[in-house]
Amino acid sequence: MKSQDIRATFLNFYKEKEHLIVPSAPMVTKDDPTLMFVNSGMAPFKEYFLGNGMPKKNRISDSQKCLRVSGKHNDLEEVGYDTYHHTLFEMLGNWSFGDYFKKEAIAWAWELLTEVYKIDKNILYVTVFEGSNDADNLKMDTEAFDIWKQYISEDRILKGNKKDNFWEMGEQGPCGPCSEIHVDIRSDEEKAKVDGKTLVNEDHPQVVEIWNLVFMQFNRKANGTLEDLPNKHIDTGMGFERLCMVMQNVKSNYDTDVFTPIIREIETITHVKYGKNEKQDIAIRVISDHVRAVAFSIADGQLPSNTGAGYVIRRILRRAVRYGFTFLNKKEPFIYRLVDVLSKKMGDAFPELNAQKQLIENVIKEEETSFLRTLDQGLLLLDKIIENTSGKEISGNKAFELYDTYGFPIDLTSLILSEKGLTLDEKGFETELQKQKNRSRAASEMSTDDWTVLADDNQEEFIGYDALEANVKITRYRKVTSKKDGEMYQLVFNLTPFYPEGGGQVGDKGYLEDSRGDVVYIVNTKKENNVIIHFTKNIPKDLNAIFKAVVDKKQRYRTECNHTATHLLHQALREVLGTHVEQKGSAVHSKYLRFDFSHFSKLTVDELREVENFVNRRIEGKLPLEESRNITMEQAIADGAMALFGEKYGDTVRAIKFGKSVELCGGTHVKNTSDIWHFKIKSEGAVAAGIRRIEAITNDAVKDFYFENNRALFEIKDILNNTKEPVKAVKKLQEENASLQKQIEQLLKDKAQNLSGEIKNQLQEINGVQFLATKIDLDANGIKNLAFDIGKEHKNLFLLFATAPTKEKAMLTCYISKELAKERGYNAGTVVRELGKLIHGGGGGQNFYATAGGKNPGGIPKVLEKAKDYLV
Numbered sequence: 063m064k065s066q067d068i069r070a071t072f073l074n075f076y077k078e079k080e081h082l083i084v085p086s087a088p089m090v091t092k093d094d095p096t097l098m099f100v101n102s103g104m105a106p107f108k109e110y111f112l113g114n115g116m117p118k119k120n121r122i123s124d125s126q127k128c129l130r131v132s133g134k135h136n137d138l139e140e141v142g143y144d145t146y147h148h149t150l151f152e153m154l155g156n157w158s159f160g161d162y163f164k165k166e167a168i169a170w171a172w173e174l175l176t177e178v179y180k181i182d183k184n185i186l187y188v189t190v191f192e193g194s195n196d197a198d199n200l201k202m203d204t205e206a207f208d209i210w211k212q213y214i215s216e217d218r219i220l221k222g223n224k225k226d227n228f229w230e231m232g233e234q235g236p237c238g239p240c241s242e243i244h245v246d247i248r249s250d251e252e253k254a255k256v257d258g259k260t261l262v263n264e265d266h267p268q269v270v271e272i273w274n275l276v277f278m279q280f281n282r283k284a285n286g287t288l289e290d291l292p293n294k295h296i297d298t299g300m301g302f303e304r305l306c307m308v309m310q311n312v313k314s315n316y317d318t319d320v321f322t323p324i325i326r327e328i329e330t331i332t333h334v335k336y337g338k339n340e341k342q343d344i345a346i347r348v349i350s351d352h353v354r355a356v357a358f359s360i361a362d363g364q365l366p367s368n369t370g371a372g373y374v375i376r377r378i379l380r381r382a383v384r385y386g387f388t389f390l391n392k393k394e395p396f397i398y399r400l401v402d403v404l405s406k407k408m409g410d411a412f413p414e415l416n417a418q419k420q421l422i423e424n425v426i427k428e429e430e431t432s433f434l435r436t437l438d439q440g441l442l443l444l445d446k447i448i449e450n451t452s453g454k455e456i457s458g459n460k461a462f463e464l465y466d467t468y469g470f471p472i473d474l475t476s477l478i479l480s481e482k483g484l485t486l487d488e489k490g491f492e493t494e495l496q497k498q499k500n501r502s503r504a505a506s507e508m509s510t511d512d513w514t515v516l517a518d519d520n521q522e523e524f525i526g527y528d529a530l531e532a533n534v535k536i537t538r539y540r541k542v543t544s545k546k547d548g549e550m551y552q553l554v555f556n557l558t559p560f561y562p563e564g565g566g567q568v569g570d571k572g573y574l575e576d577s578r579g580d581v582v583y584i585v586n587t588k589k590e591n592n593v594i595i596h597f598t599k600n601i602p603k604d605l606n607a608i609f610k611a612v613v614d615k616k617q618r619y620r621t622e623c624n625h626t627a628t629h630l631l632h633q634a635l636r637e638v639l640g641t642h643v644e645q646k647g648s649a650v651h652s653k654y655l656r657f658d659f660s661h662f663s664k665l666t667v668d669e670l671r672e673v674e675n676f677v678n679r680r681i682e683g684k685l686p687l688e689e690s691r692n693i694t695m696e697q698a699i700a701d702g703a704m705a706l707f708g709e710k711y712g713d714t715v716r717a718i719k720f721g722k723s724v725e726l727c728g729g730t731h732v733k734n735t736s737d738i739w740h741f742k743i744k745s746e747g748a749v750a751a752g753i754r755r756i757e758a759i760t761n762d763a764v765k766d767f768y769f770e771n772n773r774a775l776f777e778i779k780d781i782l783n784n785t786k787e788p789v790k791a792v793k794k795l796q797e798e799n800a801s802l803q804k805q806i807e808q809l810l811k812d813k814a815q816n817l818s819g820e821i822k823n824q825l826q827e828i829n830g831v832q833f834l835a836t837k838i839d840l841d842a843n844g845i846k847n848l849a850f851d852i853g854k855e856h857k858n859l860f861l862l863f864a865t866a867p868t869k870e871k872a873m874l875t876c877y878i879s880k881e882l883a884k885e886r887g888y889n890a891g892t893v894v895r896e897l898g899k900l901i902h903g904g905g906g907g908q909n910f911y912a913t914a915g916g917k918n919p920g921g922i923p924k925v926l927e928k929a930k931d932y933l934v
Contacts, residue, residue, distance in 0.1 A: 065306045065320050068179075069125055069411060072154045072300070075174050076123035081156055084124045086412065087710050088362040089150075090371060093564065093589040096232055098371040099129040099359075103155035103299040104231075104276075106710070109592035110159050111236045111278060111295055118713050120161040125302060126153045127358055127412065131374055138381065142348035145267050145314035149378055150355035152302035160293035164206050167275050167296045171243065172213045175273075179309060185246045187262050188214060191228055191239035192221035198288055200228070203239040206277065210241070218259070226263050229276045229297075234510065236278045236291060243273040245308050268313055273300040284512040316347050320407075324350040327403045332390040345389035352382035353400045353426075360422045361414040363646060363706075365750045366429050379426065383433050384471045395430035398423045421646075421660055421752050428751030433469070440470030444478060449909065450891065454483070458490020465491075466498065508544040513554075516605055522594055523557040526570070526730065527689075530613040532559045534574075536605055553584075553596045559613050560596055562589035566648035567625055567729040572613040576602055584611075617652040618730065623738045623760040624655035626687075626720065626731045627677065630741070631657050631756065632704075633723040634676035638669055645706055646753050650729065654744070654759050661754045665746050673756075677741040680721060684736040688719035698726055740764045814840060814848045821852060825859075828933045831882065835862040835929035837922055842873065842913070849877035849911070857881045860888065862897075862929040866919035872901040874914040874925060883909045893932060897925045 063071070073083050087106035091097045100106060103126040109115040129150050131138040141149055158167070175181045188210050193202040202221070210219050221227075222242070230237040246258035248268045261269040278295040280288040306318040316325065325336050328346050336346050356366075356379045366376035379397070386392040401423045409416035447460050456479055464470045476486050517537045525532055534555040542550050553574075563569035569587035586597040602609065628648050635643045639661055647658035665673070690698070692714040699705065702724040703717045711726065718727045720735055732738060742764045745757045759767060778788055785791045817838060825832045840848065845863050853859055861877040874897060876890040883889065891906045894914035898904040903916020 063179075063309050065302075065310075065318060066411065068306055068309055069152070069154070069302065071178060072174070073123060073125065075178055076121075076156045076170075079121070079156075079170060081121040081123040082119040084122055086124060086126045089127050089129055089358055090362045090364040092710065093562075094591060095588075098374060100126060101128055101130050102126075103128065103153035104157070104297040107157060107159075107297075108231070108235075111231070111297075112591050113292075114592040117159050120159045121157070122159075123156040124154075125411070126155060127151075128153050129355055129359070129374075131378065138377065141351055142344045142385070144265075145316055145347070146270050146304055146307070148303060148315070148351050148354075150351070150358055154300040154302050154305070156296070156298050158296035160295060163294050163296060164275075164277050165209055167277070167298060168206065168209045168213070168241065171273060171275060171298065175243070179305075181245070181308060183214060185258075186214065187218050187220060187244045187246065187259055189220045189222040189227055189242045189244070189262065191241075192223060194224045194228070196224070197286065198224075200224075200239075200288075203227075203241075203277070206239065206241050220259055220262055222263065229274070229278075230282060234282050234284055234512070236295065237280050237282050237288075238276060238278040240274050240276040242271045243275070244269060244271050245304075247308060247311075247313065270304055271301075272304045272308065273298065284510060316350065321350050323403050323407050324353065324400055327400055328390075331396050331399060332386070332392055334390050341389050345385040348385045349382045349390075349397060349400070352378050353397055354404060356382075356426060357401055357404055357415065357422045358412070360425050361412075361418040363709075365425060365646075365753060376429065379429050380433050380469065380471075383430055384437070384474055387434070387437060388474060388477065393434065395427050395434065397430055398427035401426065424662075424752035425750045436469050437474070440464060440468050440474075441478075443468060444470070444475060446891075446908075448479075448482065448484065450889070451484075455485045455487050458487035458492070459494055461486055461491050462494035462498075466494075504545060508542060511541045513538045513540045517556065519556050522554060524559075524561075524594060525557055526559040526561045526613065527691075529559045530615055530618060532557060532611050533608050534558060534611045535608055536602075539601060539605065549599075551598045551601045553598060553601070554593055555596065555611065558587075558594050558596070559611060560584065560587040560594065561613075561618070561730050562587045562594045564589055565650075565727060565729045566628070567621060567650040568652070570613045571617055572611065574598075574602060574609040574611055576604065576607050576609055619732075619737075620652040620761060620763075621650060622730050622732045624652070625650045625727075625729045626735065627738055627741050627758065627760045628655050628657050629718065629720060629723050629725050629727070629731075630677045630680050630735070631655075631673070631758065632659070632725070633680075634673045635659055635661070637676060638672050639665075645704075646749075653763055654757060657756045657758070658749055658753055659756075660752055662752055664748070665754065670743055670746060674741060674743050680723075681735045681738045681741060683721065684734055685721040687731055687733050689731075690717040690719070693717060695726075737761075742767060810841060810844045811847075814844045814851075818848060818851055821848070821861075822855075828930065831858050831860050831933050832856050833860045833930065833933055835864075835926045837864045837866075837926065840865060841867070842875075845873075845875045846911075849875060853877055853879060860933065862893070862926070864922045864925055866922060869919065870917050872903070872916045872919040872922055874898060874901065874905070874916075876907075876912050878910050880910045888932065893929070897928060900924050900928070 077083050087100060089100050091100060091105070094108065097105060104111070106126065110117045127150060131149055138149065141147055175186065176183050190206045190210065191203040194200045207219060227240055227242065228237065229240045244262050246253065246269045258269055276297040278297055279291055281291050282288060303315040303318065303320055306320055307315050310318050312318060315321065325346055328349055329336055334342050336343055356375055359375045364371050364375055366372055366379060382397055386396065401419060405415040405419045443464055447456060447464070461472060461475050464475060465472050472491060479486050515538045517535060519537045534557055536553050537556050538554045540552050542552055560570040560572060561567065571586065572584050574582045574584065580603065582598050582600060582602050584596045584598055588595050628650060632645055642660065644660045646660055649656040695711060695715050698715050698717045701717060703726045705711065705726055715726050716728055718725055718731055739761045741758060741760050743756055743758045747755055749755045775788065779785060782788055782791045821834060824836065825834050838845065845865065849861055849863065852861065857879050859877065859879045860882065863875045864872065866872050874894050876893045878888045878890050889909045890912035891909060894905045894907065894912045898914035898916055900921035901916030902918040902921065903914055905914025906912055
């Protein structure tokens with residue numbers, strides 16, 4: 063059975079069991095601070111398990127794209143070494159929110175596997191929770207055990223411990239016992255030798271878990287204790303790739319038709335045959351896995367970057383590049399060429415791959431090119447480290463600097479060192495790595511108390527589109543402590559006018575006021591698992607009082623101006639540049655707006671002016687806000703609204719219209735475009751291949767911008783004796799400056815030529831070396847030219863020049879003939895690094911030429927005196 067048929071069969075089966083089939087949610091999470099990426103099938107439904115929302119139906123099924131790069135069996139550096147773990151994987155799942163429980167979940171799972179998929183029940187094992195003797199003191203899941211006995215012999219029902227058979231969402235939240243279904247696809251000969259039940263959960267590549275049925279019946283509180291959930295839920299997850307391995311009768315996920323088209327393409331590009339060499343096989347598995355993870359992330363709107371989720375994606379892609387570089391001898395970009403095969407294979411099930419194909423290819427290619435440059439630079443730096451190392455062991459500290467600062471992979475460092483007969487101080491490297499991890503962990507550490515519930519009200523109403531003030535009650539609160547923010551409180555109201563951060567727009571600020579006039583300031587507002595949370599530094603004295611909640615009107619107004627301007631900007635870009643332009647991200651603050659969009663080249667001055675004028679014409683046109691709330695997605699699209707890839711939309715949506723600009727948007731906007739006053743682009747540049755970014759301002763910020771520019775203009779005119787044409791006057795100054803610069807350069811050149819003769823006469827021979835250490839008055843470029851000119855005439859030259867451009871600045875330059883450096887082991891870099899300490903500075907360079915800078919010219923005489931020591 064083909065993989066697409068396996069997926070369709072699963073979804074059709076649960077559709078017949080009255081489940082609502084929903085599309086996969088975007089892999090990049092938006093309002094869950096505990097996750098960067100969806101890492102399990104249940105993650106998009108957390109709000110329902112937590113009781114913060116109601117699903118459209120109590121029975122749901124889907125195939126969810128997930129990403130894991132840490133946790134049990136999912137360390138990024140291990141992927142590719144076995145045949146059944148991945149970064150990106152599909153999770154086939156079915157959910158019950160307070161509807162059916164263990165009986166139906168087990169019965170349907172068995173029916174699907176054995177009767178629909180026709181998997182031999184004699185190769186299946188199941189596990190049940192055996193109970194625990196720890197603080198939770200949980201009993202064995204006898205209910206699940208008794209149900210399983212109806213379908214499978216007792217000797218195939220295994221008891222599992224808490225590690226394997228008790229599933230928890232996190233340190234807090236819904237949890238419960240689970241039953242895993244394992245499959246044994248070993249040969250008959252192997253099965254005769256070793257009983258399959260002894261290999262369950264023992265990391266055997268052909269005895270693997272394919273389905274986990276989680277029975278959510280408890281809630282883990284912040285203090286670690288468990289309480290019963292008011293409603294019991296079902297959360298199941300089956301690994302799609304592993305199921306395909308079983309159904310297609312192969313021994314590896316990578317031998318299924320999910321991966322074989324990608325692997326065949328890698329073979330074609332690299333001329334390396336899969337299955338012939340273990341190290342090359344690992345590299346091919348790494349690349350075929352990682353290209354999927356990176357492509358899906360980009361399609362969902364997450365570009366590689368140096369922070370957060372973007373850094374994870376960059377790490378995954380760079381790991382693929384370095385495996386291609388090291389083991390497949392690919393020194394040029396090639397991974398982007400695999401995207402075409404991937405989109406053909408999975409584009410029907412995940413249309414975002416087809417829609418974003420060109421962007422994915424562009425971004426991956428640019429990232430590959432950039433990292434290959436990094437590898438080249440790293441190789442040169444590593445050579446320098448080796449050159450400056452005495453002995454056979456390279457410092458772990460230096461290797462860590464290469465890894466941390468320049469992104470040079472430590473495994474590549476080890477490989478190169480071993481080829482040169484050197485070793486790496488691995489303990490020193492691990493020490494530095496652990497220090498960095500500890501710093502990072504300490505910076506992000508956070509403790510969250512349980513919610514203190516004051517009123518039973520799970521439906522918090524947002525009224526911020528229509529009001530900026532409201533009388534509210536606090537329904538629950540909790541304390542959150544972090545190193546970054548210290549102690550903070552999170553408050554939830556029965557209704558709120560505060561807009562929570564989302565859709566690129568910042569959260570509202572404001573205050574709560576009680577009847578006595580006491581005020582608590584709200585410093586931010588966010589949405590977490592469908593709950594609007596207000597952040598404060600302290601809590602009111604009387605938590606049960608009624609408060610007046612007031613949004614900061616000025617900040618909200620400025621933010622609204624910027625948000626509406628992003629809609630008009632999007633329309634302008636599509637009008638001026640073409641309909642290929644799509645929004646790829648935005649940030650709407652009170653002081654500025656940032657808009658990322660797909661486009662293949664830098665905007666010209668004329669295009670920027672045209673975009674700016676387009677937006678300002680709409681502002682001058684006084685277009686009124688036309689808002690449609692709670693309409694169906696179908697109706698919104700029919701009305702011309704644009705849906706964005708990577709966004710998760712509900713059953714009903716909100717459409718915002720200004721003239722011909724129509725977008726799906728949950729943010730706040732001005733009532734009329736004239737409120738914006740004026741729109742001004744401040745910058746335009748590249749974010750990634752095929753992604754541009756515009757930063758702009760509106761309203762008060764534009765007024766401030768023009769005021770500052772005007773003030774600067776008057777200052778310039780004042781300096782230029784109040785000329786009526788300051789532009790012409792500045793151009794004239796530039797021309798005069800360029801002319802004078804040329805004259806200075808010629809004078810310095812003449813000076814250097816004159817010095818050359820003097821210096822040659824001052825050379826003295828010491829131990830067969832032509833030596834001179836002296837102070838001269840030239841700029842850095844002049845000194846370099848002088849040294850190399852003299853060097854052309856000598857093969858045994860050792861020069862040390864010192865200069866003091868200012869009273870607080872000193873500079874050293876060392877030149878050693880290459881032949882001399884090679885024969886006697888002299889190193890200019892070492893010379894300036896050591897002598898640089900005498901001028902309170904340092905530097906480095908190559909063994910034949912190096913420079914150092916410092917802030918103590920008074921040390922120069924000592925430097926010149928010490929230089930001779932390197933020869934005697």
